[in-house]
Amino acid sequence: MKHIHFIVNPVSGSGNQPIHQKFLKKFFDEENYVVIIKKSDYKKHAKILTKSSIAEGAHIIVACGGDGTINEVASCLVNTKIALGIIPLGSGNGLASNLKIPKNIERAIALIKTASVKKIDVGCVNEHYFFSNTGIGIDAQVIRHYENSNERKLISYLKSSLKALWSIKYKNKIRVEVNGQTIQTYPFLVFISNSNEMGYKISLTPMASLQDGLLDVLIVSKISKLKSLYFGFLILLKKPHLIKEAKSYQSKTIKIYQANHSVYESQIDGEFFTIDSEAINISLLEKSLHVIF
Numbered sequence: 703m704k705h706i707h708f709i710v711n712p713v714s715g716s717g718n719q720p721i722h723q724k725f726l727k728k729f730f731d732e733e734n735y736v737v738i739i740k741k742s743d744y745k746k747h748a749k750i751l752t753k754s755s756i757a758e759g760a761h762i763i764v765a766c767g768g769d770g771t772i773n774e775v776a777s778c779l780v781n782t783k784i785a786l787g788i789i790p791l792g793s794g795n796g797l798a799s800n801l802k803i804p805k806n807i808e809r810a811i812a813l814i815k816t817a818s819v820k821k822i823d824v825g826c827v828n829e830h831y832f833f834s835n836t837g838i839g840i841d842a843q844v845i846r847h848y849e850n851s852n853e854r855k856l857i858s859y860l861k862s863s864l865k866a867l868w869s870i871k872y873k874n875k876i877r878v879e880v881n882g883q884t885i886q887t888y889p890f891l892v893f894i895s896n897s898n899e900m901g902y903k904i905s906l907t908p909m910a911s912l913q914d915g916l917l918d919v920l921i922v923s924k925i926s927k928l929k930s931l932y933f934g935f936l937i938l939l940k941k942p943h944l945i946k947e948a949k950s951y952q953s954k955t956i957k958i959y960q961a962n963h964s965v966y967e968s969q970i971d972g973e974f975f976t977i978d979s980e981a982i983n984i985s986l987l988e989k990s991l992h993v994i995f
């Protein structure tokens with residue numbers, strides 16, 4: 703008997719999702735499967751639900767939502783043998799897209815039934831896990847505006863990007879240690895990625911792999927507003943490294959220090975986070991999450 707628990711975020715993406723017992727009965731017969739569905743009621747609730755599913759003996763826990771929901775569920779499964787399944791119901795669905803998990807729900811469920819498990823790398827930023835990417839700079843500001851917009855569509859990302867570009871300030875000089883090099887900069891962006899996609903097929907690190915034991919890093923120093931629009935255009939062409947202020951690295955660890963101690967505004971898997979710490983330490987846990995893909 704396989705115990706499969708579905709953790710559903712009812713507000714991910716368009717908010718329309720068909721994950722209920724009657725629908726899942728069509729795919730999982732009662733002789734072979736115990737199917738439990740849980741819905742998150744608020745931010746971070748999926749973590750509590752996942753922890754209770756682990757205690758209840760789930761063999762597979764399926765995150766039904768976008769990268770934020772996956773982060774909450776998967777964070778509880780790192781270094782366990784419990785497999786993560788994904789039904790991509792989010793707006794961007796960056797991680798699912800990198801893993802080539804179908805957006806079609808029936809096909810995503812068929813994939814979960816194969817129980818074909820592979821291990822992927824996991825990123826760690828101070829005490830938080832990330833599976834797709836993390837960053838400080840313009841990406842965090844885009845996410846901050848996006849969360850305030852209360853809309854979950856591509857157009858809201860575009861509007862939030864323009865707002866973030868318009869209001870960007872270069873207040874804090876930072877020092878980044880990566881691959882034995884030290885970079886001092888007023889950052890437009892410090893982006894660290896495990897995955898090759900942020901969502902909507904957009905990528906700042908097109909060469910990143912979830913299984914190569916490395917994090918891909920893109921650092922972009924201060925640029926003018928006009929150049930940031932050109933940078934946006936290069937992102938659409940998947941060539942963000944083509945401006946001279948952009949430098950790419952691959953590393954297992956990255957350290958970021960700020961000249962003036964103030965809270966870091968960051969994003970982790972597309973959720974806005976403030977980090978109140980002297981330094982940010984980013985590391986990689988190789989192949990430490992079991993995922994069905």
Ligand SMILES: Nc1ncnc2c1ncn2[C@@H]1O[C@H](COP(=O)(O)OP(=O)(O)OP(=O)(O)O)[C@@H](O)[C@H]1O
Nearest residue numbers: 715742743745746767768769770771792793794795
């Ligand atoms: N019932 C709820 N009400 C409000 N927010 C919720 C609820 N359940 C979960 N959340 C929060 O919703 C946020 C967005 O979830 P998620 O990232 O899965 O969707 P998305 O933003 O549409 O997709 P993507 O990240 O792929 O673009 C997460 O921060 C999650 O904690």
